[in-house]
Amino acid sequence: KAGVTQTPRYLIKTRGQQVTLSCSPISGHRSVSWYQQTPGQGLQFLFEYFSETQRNKGNFPGRFSGRQFSNSRSEMNVSTLELGDSALYLCASSSGNGETQYFGPGTRLLVL
Amino acid sequence: SQQGEEDPQALSIQEGENATMNCSYKTSINNLQWYRQNSGRGLVHLILIRSNEREKHSGRLRVTLDTSKKSSSLLITASRAADTASYFCATQILSGYSTLTFGKGTMLLVSP
Numbered sequence: 001k002a003g004v005t006q007t008p009r010y011l012i013k014t015r016g017q018q019v020t021l022s023c024s025p026i027s028g029h030r031s032v033s034w035y036q037q038t039p040g041q042g043l044q045f046l047f048e049y050f051s052e053t054q055r056n057k058g059n060f061p062g063r064f065s066g067r068q069f070s071n072s073r074s075e076m077n078v079s080t081l082e083l084g085d086s087a088l089y090l091c092a093s094s095s096g097n098g099e100t101q102y103f104g105p106g107t108r109l110l111v112l
Numbered sequence: 113s114q115q116g117e118e119d120p121q122a123l124s125i126q127e128g129e130n131a132t133m134n135c136s137y138k139t140s141i142n143n144l145q146w147y148r149q150n151s152g153r154g155l156v157h158l159i160l161i162r163s164n165e166r167e168k169h170s171g172r173l174r175v176t177l178d179t180s181k182k183s184s185s186l187l188i189t190a191s192r193a194a195d196t197a198s199y200f201c202a203t204q205i206l207s208g209y210s211t212l213t214f215g216k217g218t219m220l221l222v223s224p
Contacts (some may be wrong), residue, residue: 004154012156021160031210033210033211033212034213035212037152040118042214042215042216042217043200043202043214044211044214046214048200048209048211052208055208056208056209088152090154090155092155092212094210095209096149097210098206098209098210099143099160099204099206099210100145100157100160101157101210101212102154102157103147103154103156103157104154105153105154106152106154108152108154
């Protein structure tokens with residue numbers, strides 16, 4: 001089976017712009033989670049989707065949003081980018097009860 | 113918020129030596145997992161130990177869990193240069209969602 005894929009892999013944006021990141025889960029996986037990784041805050045949970053429904057959300061401002069499509073692919077959007085949004089954004093998919101999560105390679109976002 | 117705290121933050125050893133990393137957490141959990149990350153790439157799942165288990169082995173990896181002390185340790189035996197990476201513990205509470213809460217990680221450097 002193909003692994004979790006994330007596009008794009010690298011992105012450079014300027015403050016105030018918005019960005020959309022995409023994640024394709026492993027075939028058959030219905031749960032997709034997003035995490036932000038920064039040197040200062042480490043790995044922080046953003047949101048989790050299951051069958052197109054957001055079932056958990058982390059402590060991030062409303063500028064961060066996401067959605068999941070009927071084919072389980074997920075997108076996250078960050079509006080009005082700030083310098084502090086520069087990070088590695090990781091997506092993970094899982095099946096069943098979600099115990100084991102499989103991570104994609106991440107999208108590295110740089111905000112200038 | 114970080115649930116797990118790894119110790120040490122960084123560890124430098126020679127090939128062939130054993131590496132031990134510790135993780136402490138704060139709340140009751142269903143399981144604790146260890147992940148590896150190479151140079152800011154995606155996370156690779158190493159091993160999962162459930163709250164009713166005390167020890168688990170996988171190849172050169174040995175994980176212990178002490179729920180009374182809310183702590184876990186990861187032992188990598190006979191380390192190789194290829195084990196150089198950051199190692200993260202993550203706790204999971206399976207209550208309708210499968211969010212992972214990560215610690216800040218231990219950077220392991222294995223020198224030839």
